[in-house]
Amino acid sequence: MQSKAVTAIYIIKKPLREDPFSDIFEKIVHALLGICGFIAIAFVILITVFLVLSGVPAIREIGIADFLFGTKWASTAAEPSYGILPFILTSVFGTAGAIVLGVPLGILCAVFMTKISGKRFGAIVSGAVSLMAGIPSVVYGLVGMIVIVPAVRSIFGLPDGANLFSAILVLAVMILPSVISMSETALRAVPKEYEEGSLALGATGTETIFKVSLPAAKSGILAAVVLGVGRAVGEAMAVMMVSGNVPNMPGIFRSVRFLTTAVASEMSYSSGLQRQALFSVALVLFAFIMIINIILNIAVKKENKS
């Protein structure tokens, strides 16, 4: 965004330049940077094309209804069956569970950081949150495997603690950083006048936060929730380590397999139709993520407008 003055200078200056090489050089640089600029678009197209090309054949062979709504996944059986409904439902329930546990906790924590804590406490919490965001997912998986899985087993008296519930607990923790930082941004963007007005009308500080600030930050918090959904749906490694990885229909204390872990767990030894079916699972996952992305974009746009 240059001002008009610059454009003017630029126009005046141009005829003065007599070095044709520098003009060509500028054009080359411009072209190279243009290529860099559009490379993000190229990557998105590349990913989409490769996923569609490798994912569609198996869906066609299995039949889209059998594939999406088949309840049995037995890819290595003598008569293989490729129904991914268990994966889809597990991903949906697992994500929903993680949102139910993680989002309230995250929003309350964001409220603490923005409205209640003093500077020093707020800095400690925000440091903790950014550290949480940086911890690799396999580390969460390891802690889940060693701490949460045995705990779930002994508390609920189960034969095996690696189940949907453990996965939900781990996912709930893992989505916290995204939910917190997004809600924090939204809460900070609430105009001071709203809160001052509420206080002046006699509401207490806490009432102001919950009845004025949070509703005012609604669309940003919605974006935080959607971002959390995206993180939870896409998480693979940590979930793989705590969910038991058996293609059951989901039940809270059953070993389950998510869309992500379905792709990861069989890829290394798969072949033929089984392998292609895994690509199709990835395509379904990609479709989910794209839908979530679109919703997120709309939510963020709304937030920016308001």
Place this chain on the structure above:
Amino acid sequence: MKDNISLLRKIKGAVLRGLVWLSAVFICLMLAGMIFFILKRGLPHITLDFLTQKPSLLNDTVGILPNLLNTLYIILMTLVIVMPLGVGSAIYLREYAKNQKAVRLIELAAETLSGIPSIIYGLVGMLIFVQFCSLGTSLIAGALTLVIMTLPTVMRTTQESLKTVPDSYREGALGLGSGKWHMIRTVVLPSASDGIAAGCILAIGRIVGESAALLFTAGMANEMLNLKEAVSPGGAGSTLTVSMYMYAKERGDFETAFAIAAILLILTLLINSAARFAAKLLQKGTGK
């Protein structure tokens, strides 16, 4: 002064306030507990031999030097490719692009990229680089996959810092007769260097923590690779995260897994403080 707030309202307020405090304290305690637990179980196993040797089945010893080196190779290879691309892309968007629709489209593409889960990157990286480009399962295929993954991060931070460079700098340089690229290279980029450094650090953080995208692209081997093998097709190797996953999930060797987890945690702490430092520098730059 007597306030006339009813008891019910006071109780409600106190409960909500308590919940807010509780959630913040809970999150901090949970994180502290997790860090303490990992360090307590992991640190005793970190010895000099552990850090400087490769695993040997014959002697039944475990060492993570190959994985450390692989992590380093992948970081370097990814950065060498992604930094010019990401910075160039941000420069194009900020300094060159005139069509606002194109800018919006590119930004949308970058947002889309940052929303795609790493397991999809792993799969697509396998399809594109390992199979289609026939690089084989190799560090270079893993690095190329991570280039796509970290591009949006580098782009965004660079864009942010380019925004903080005052237009008067640009006008001054152009007014003195500098060409556009010369102006960008000598005036804009140096002023934006702290933001570019921040992007670099964030990218390193993502690379160190990444596992799902590398599982099928860079492989699971624990062999030592020299620099030449590392950059050539077919040089496969696992990074710290991937090897930690293999030790924990496939071999049940939790001592080693926790030791690697402790190292990863320390790395995360370092990267995090570096990123905060860079962000602080960036803020200072905006302030002036």
